[in-house]
Amino acid sequence: MARKPSQTRAKATVNAIVEAGFIAMAERGPAATTTRQIADIAGVGVGSLYEYFDNKDAIFSVMSERFVADTVALIRPLIPTLVRMPISDAVRELLERFREFLQEGDGRYLNCVQYAITLDFEMYLDPLQTALSELVTQYLMHHPETLQIRSIPTMSYIMIHGGIFAVVRHLTEPNPPISFDELVEGLARMVGHYIEQEIALAKATRSELNAQTRGD
Amino acid sequence: MARKPSQTRAKATVNAIVEAGFIAMAERGPAATTTRQIADIAGVGVGSLYEYFDNKDAIFSVMSERFVADTVALIRPLIPTLVRMPISDAVRELLERFREFLQEGDGRYLNCVQYAITLDFEMYLDPLQTALSELVTQYLMHHPETLQIRSIPTMSYIMIHGGIFAVVRHLTEPNPPISFDELVEGLARMVGHYIEQEIALAKATRSELNAQTRGD
DNA sequence: TGCTTGTTCGGATTCAATTCGGAAAAATTA
DNA sequence: TAATTTTTCCGAATTGAATCCGAACAAGCA
Known part of the structure; x- marks a missing residue:
């Protein structure tokens, strides 16, 4: 500017x-x-x-910044509520709110997400990633049993990026093969299952270790 | 042209x-x-x-087409091998090959993926999606137990899109917080867990139904 | 009101994309 | 081989959008 x-x-x-x-x-x-x-x-x-x-791109950049900032402003206040919910419900809730957000104001943002990827938007994605990382961190802290799962950074990375892009891609596609609700439900289940499975695995490993310790 | x-x-x-x-x-x-x-x-x-x-964009389009076609040509022959592997190994193998593919020829493609999202590349993504869908379909057919899992289209959609973009995003980021190997490992585990959990769930549901039937 | 600073404007300039008409090369024909 | 037709190549000229600039206009202030 x-x-x-x-x-x-x-x-x-x-x-x-x-x-x-x-x-x-x-x-x-x-x-x-x-x-x-x-x-x-x-x-x-x-x-x-x-x-x-x-220049012209600077205008688009400011637009991207504003969009990302608004999205972050949507997410941040939700964190306290989300961290108290079961994980899959939290995913559902978050995405539902996001959908509403995109549709409000005659769907202007909705029309822009479509082109957002085209721009240098990526530059401005950082705050969003940060907010979501914070959500994940706080969630983990509120659910101590989840802290046993392996390689939390990796899991967090995949969920955040895979999630963002699956959603953005779905919004972008003219004729998506599944509905938005199905997508949300699927993501909720995927995350939920992963967490459950990892917790179960950690428990199994621990009891196995205990058994070995007793056996020796 | x-x-x-x-x-x-x-x-x-x-x-x-x-x-x-x-x-x-x-x-x-x-x-x-x-x-x-x-x-x-x-x-x-x-x-x-x-x-x-x-026009100029037509050149970029042809480049995108060529890149996607080459990627598909990489994937297709792998399908028979992949469908015989455990799911998480299949994911690992697929991504490993993809990484090699991007790096060969002095990494030219690697430098382009970075900008691929910027272009109308999306238009040309279809063949890739089709190839991956085919992989999923064939995989399911080779592993009858997986056919019990719910909403296969949704699961397939999320895995393909979330996966593609998580990988592309990782390749694009200048300083990714996790290594490519960690990403691959995480994706393999995520997919693996999801499948296991869904199969377990289906089994539980079935035996519950059986119990009810016997009880009446 | 007179003066300074901030704001707006649209014609002039610049630069890259695209066009066009003809020259050179290759293929075809005689 | 020479003549003729077809294909290919080119770069100067055109076009149109992005950007610059300096005059004209408004706001704040003494």
Whole structure:
């Protein structure tokens, strides 16, 4: 961003530009939107775009940042509730809320997720990963029995990334072979089973060790 | 593609262009590569690009197609072997081969996967999904006990998409928090546990039903 | 009100993608 | 082999979108 807006009028302009960006992006996708279109929708001159944004991509970047920040703002407050639920219910709840979030405000975000992958969005994914990692960490702390499972970082990595992308991919596909509810249910079960199985395994290993100790 | 090359010379230029595309893409990413660069690397005039490709994106599309086709060509022959292995070993084997595939030829593909998501690559992902679906189907048929598990399409969807993207994401990240081997191991365990748990569940349900039947 | 600073604008500029018409090379024919 | 047709190649010219810039306009302040 080339310059910070100081007056309220200027802040309104910046906001109008970002809003226009969302509208244009939802209509045609990022590749097909021109600076002129954004400017027209925002009701400002083309030149104004460059007062506050270094270039066209900078507008998209701010949009991505805003989207990710809003998503994180959705997740963070849910953490205390989620950590007290059974794991599969927590997954279900989280994804259900996410779906609602995408659909609110006439589904603008929904139209953008579709193109989000196209952008340098990845750069701005970090806060989301951090928030989800925090959720996982807190969950583990609230359920001490889960702390026995092996390689928690790996498990967490797979669940977060596999989960994010399975969901994003599903939202992106024009004709997904399964419904969103089925996806959510499947993810909930997958996570649930993994945890159960690992706990059972840890228990078995422990009792085996005990047996050996007694045997010697 | 505007015109088909008929002479061998022309086929060579088409090939040179696509190769140049891979080189340029690996160096600077797709957004920063210009038609002139591609032409220079390929050793042809800019105009020649447009003899065989409608536009710049068409070059990237062909690259994506080629990459996906090669990946499918990697997977297909592995299917007969994979379906005879325990599920987690099959996952390990598949991913190990995929890693080798990406690294061969001085890692050109490896540099491209990074940008693959950026392109309309998704359009060309279908064959890969189909191949993996086939793998899953054949696997299920070779292991009749797995046919009891619930909502196979959902499970298959999650494993394929979550898996693809977790792997792609890992390859893309500059400093992944876990190693590729850990990722592979985690995915293998996750899939393995899910299957085991579902089979156990099905068995439990069945014997419960039997008990009820006997009880009445 | 006069002065300074912030804001807006749209024509001018720049740069990359794409087009086009003809030259060179290869294939075909006589 | 020479003439003719087809295919291929090219790079200067065109086009259109992104970006820059300096004049004109508004806000804050004395």
